[in-house]
Amino acid sequence: MSGLAPNAAEGLPRRLYFYNGGFLNPRLRRILSLAGHELCLGLPRPGDGVTVWGKSPTAKRGEAVALRHNAPLIRVEDAFLRSLRPGRAGDAPLGLLIDPYGLHFDPSAPSLIERIAATHPLDDTALLARARDGIARLQASDLSKYNLHDPALAAPAPGYVLVIDQTRDDASIRHSGATAQTFAEMLATAMADHPSARILVKSHPETSLGLRRGHFDATTLPANVTLLSTAVSPWALLQGAIAVYAVSSQLGFEAILAGHRPRLFGAPFYAGWGLTTDSHAFPRRKRNLTRAQLFAVAMILAPRWYDPCRDRLCSFEQVLDQLEAETRAFRQDRNGHVALGMRLWKRSRLQQVFGREIPLIFAATPQSAAAKARKTGRPLLVWASKATGLPPDLPTLRVEDGFLRSRGLGADLVAPLSLVTDDLGIYYDPTRESRLERLIMAPPPPGGLQRAKALVDAVTRLNLTKYNLSGTRPDLPPQGGRRRILIVGQVEDDASIRLGTTGISTNLALLHAARSANPEAILIFKPHPDVEAGLRSGAVPPESPADITAAHADPTALIDACDEVWTMTSLLGFEALLRGKPVTCLGAPFYAGWGLTRDLGDIPARRLRLPDGSRRQPVPLLHLAHAALIAYPRYYDPVSRRPCPPEVAIDRLASGTLPKAGPLNRALAKAQGALARYPWLWR
Structure with missing residues (x-):
């Protein structure tokens, strides 16, 4: 490894x-x-x-x-x-x-x-x-050796010659056979080779941060030469360049990866292998390499x-997973947030996740949040169910729990390991487009499907779900040639039901619909854990159409024991898809409408058809899994206290090595349960 x-x-x-x-x-x-x-x-x-x-x-x-x-x-x-x-x-x-x-x-x-x-x-x-x-x-x-650049910053118009600066007195310059004079010679050569082109000199990140001096000064450069010290993406710069000149900078190596043949004035590790135009001779380097080989x-x-979350040596791919997670968090949070609609018990975790760069500013009302956002220039960070009454001109991220959340219920005030952020809508609201929908519609990134397969294999092998509660599989009636259908109960006042269903919107109605369509089947009703805990509404009477109510049961054991799953909008439907079970949806959850489920609810047309009106091709399961489990959520490791990839979160959920909720949280959870019948008191 x-x-x-x-x-x-x-x-x-x-x-x-x-x-x-x-x-x-x-x-x-x-x-x-x-x-x-x-x-x-x-x-x-x-x-x-x-x-x-x-x-x-x-x-x-x-x-x-x-x-x-x-x-x-x-x-x-x-x-x-x-x-x-x-x-x-x-x-x-x-x-x-x-x-x-x-x-x-x-x-x-x-x-x-x-x-x-x-x-x-x-x-x-x-x-x-x-x-x-x-x-x-x-x-x-958009990753490089250092990653403070901003992918949102536009690169200069393409067609320039890129000259790469480095910090003065760096050992890699001195031992690469170069001096400060070499940089002047490099610029002169670039200008002579391209007399009519624009020349762009890229500062080193440490120079841009004011940590070390570079070799070029904007005040003394020729008229057709521009010094670029802003945090533009290195890959965007390389894409727009017609030629690249370097001494020994790693950006020269990345230029090779981007398809350039850089002209080098030093002797870095990537010179002499047939991929560069070299000013030095390399008699020992007699082999031509491809970019992939180098x-x-x-x-x-x-x-x-090194994997800093699991404290072990790791592969290149695993360190890339980690740096992707850290860089994504930095890019989203670098300007800070004004947070709205965050319950008091959640604020500590939200500060840990979203306030690492600049601490969150919490606001009590939409009006005060908007005022603070305008004053500070920060975007809004709003719990999705509270995102009403906000000015449409303010950048807003809606936040919700992710799909691999915790070992324990949010209603028990157990902090999440994953949170989703959405700049368009939110995944459980099909009445408007969400960022998750766009991710599902877009091609996965390189290596994404392989990574999703490994993740799904781990989730199913380790029997992981959203909450990972302990439970057993009850004794089920013998099949006797009949199908077993798992009916998934939900919290009936949940936003996903309120927004994602148009007809059947209660657990009892779901059971009646399933019985009507499957009169001979064995119906196994799985109540929602929050309902079982007495924290939310959604109980069904004993005389319901269910053959058995699987109270406090292990959901993965029930999925395995059943032939199919019926649900309104529950995440358990997605978890059943991951385990290869047929799923029937009577609402429009995020995983419906892509050709993977039998859909009896109203599915948004944008999921079914392309903009030209033609029918959309079915989305492969691993494509959906990548969007929902890798690309959409952000994960936080409470052990190392840093952003992490989903693979680390899976390890934590499987091993149970998570900090326990304190006595204050447990007391608040009990009080919240006692007040569940008066939701206006605690929401």
């Missing part, structure tokens, strides 16, 4: 002695520990090694000790998919290059990356497929990737 090349780490010493305070960093120490190393102070003994950070100014201390004691020297550097912010802005790395041979930006000796690139067969079909998917995922998710070396085989 580490992604390390075969035998690349064999023979490395376990104990590594360090002489740089940077190795006291907890994340750095943890990754090295998981990679099998123990960091030590003092002097190495036979069999020990010395570690240094790249070619930093302090590296000479360790180099001298290693030479004096004849100890192996291990150089450590950030991997190429690092973090949201640069290290100088406080973010810890998600991966390391642990190199016993050299350093990727110093061609004076062959580095780990160079050795793998020169000697690995790089002909494994699965490896190269992973590399191609990885390249496509980086572009689709990517496989640099991003899959060489690094040691």
